[in-house]
Amino acid sequence: METGISRVFCIGGAAVDRKYRALDALRPGTSNPVHTERSFGGVARNVAENIARLGLTVSLASILGEDENGRALLEDLQGLGIDTRSMSFSDEHATAEYVAVLQPDGELALGLANMAIFDGLTPALLHNMEPDFQTAWLFADCNLPSETLHALVDTARRQSLTLAIDAVSTPKVARLPRDLTGVGLLFLNLDEARAYLSEPEASPEKAAARLRACGAERIVLTLGEAGLIVADRSGIHRIGAVGAKIVDATGAGDALIAATLVALLKGRSLAEAARLGAAAAALTVESTASVRPDLSFALLEATLSLRANTTLEREPS
Template sequence: MSRVVCIGGAAVDRKYRGLATIRPGTSNPVVSERSFGGVARNVAENVARLGTQTSLASIVGNDDNGLALLEDLKRLGIDTRHVTLSGTQATAEYVAVLQPDGELAVGLANMAIFDEITPALLRRLEPELGSAWLFADCNLPSETLHELIGLARQRALMLALDAVSTPKVMRLPRDLGGVGLLFLNLDEARVYLDRPELPPEGAAEALLARGAEQVVLTLGSKGLVAADPSGIERIAALKAEIVDATGAGDALIAATLVAMLEDAPLAEAARLGAVAAALTVESPVSVRPDLSLALLESTLSLRADQTPARELP
């Protein structure tokens, strides 16, 4: 049976939404909530909700937040055998300060615990990797990412990676051989390639030239670019009423991977991923609890006439 092993961040998310426009240097009235997040954890939950078996390899603190996070994963049916407890660090925490319209005003991250995800963790995972697709985020230390990419290259494993941020994308090696699918945004691509002038299609071509087999390059409200050796396709974003933008990229990744596991070509899979992203920004939580393949497919057919199939820069 198809399975996705997600390797990387698992965190507690705290969201503070401004009751008025967030202004720096002063006190801002907000409403707050706690949930569970982290790129790899969110991708794993989305994959599970889309009906595909998944497991998470990560690290959490031996604290109330970490234990609650583990219990939530088990409730969702996600295999947690490779989530370890740190004896020294607290569970990772991400704080999002949101404008009233849901756009991110400030993001704060305490992710020091992920430095403990060492190559030794990969070696413990190795026996069960042959039958699974791998997804990892760049919260992993550079040494661990390099070893994972080397392992995928040697064993011909399907490895998808998410850049996470402009600083963290620099943890990737210059040679992307072994990376089956790379998810990143245009800013991350330009920083990684050290070519700030590149247009989206040019950035995607350059990433393929570095060795990535397939690339999904996101462009926010302008949609995304899906690129593989057969060509480059621009896919427009679906119209969405933003409630909270947190988690949209994670939903896009999960839906794209699940569709590709069902043998969809990259562009078709990424189009379904764009639907998942649109549905997620319309939700007040980072992972929609009603997410399903049926919801994605029905939404795609309902909204297909709202957005042109292609949108040029």
């Protein structure tokens, strides 16, 4: 059964990622020759790009600075066919930037993040987008300020909208309300789940059940190369990762979210959708790019049938 909706409205982070890889072992306090790469990131932006590549209509609402980074990011979104009419611009802050300084072997030596601009994604901005929410599923990431996340969950609950949320990181998951009623789908890893629940020892199954008890309808709790757990009304299922030769893990979680949402919108069950999500994540860790340029729904289905080592187990609930 299809849902009748074929559009996703993404709200949250969009950033420029810069990688500086040292040619020789890094020496602090002096100039080090590096190889430089620029790409575009941010959870909501990555999810939107993955969804566009999977063939669905998608809008992105984020905030950019009036600078070269912002212009390049916007132009890239438009080239991907992403609806940018709800993008905002700040005359106060620079476009969000994440800088990674890497050792010659790829190990992170230093990360630098300038994300202050996201404070400008206020509840008032959401208000102007509400007419667009009615015919779409919503996806938000926890780069949004806490009051904006609270307002969005409240809107979803009051208007019976389907809202998916990604936790982003252990500090940022704390921005979510304690009452998760209105959250249709919550994507998070085990560390983020434990941080939100203040239960550092919780098992994945226990954490998923507790998050459902907080009011979230469906939980997708990821476990890195061990795969993931999904929980909904029907119980808890464990889903194995799809085998992959890891090249660069960046973007795995974002690909998983996009493919899961697209498959659910195509009428697949949560467990089936998450298996396709795991395939998208596996394809992404095998690529240096944080979003695979060759991603398609057909590629996901082919990957699943070729690498059929994924296990689907039903847990007693």
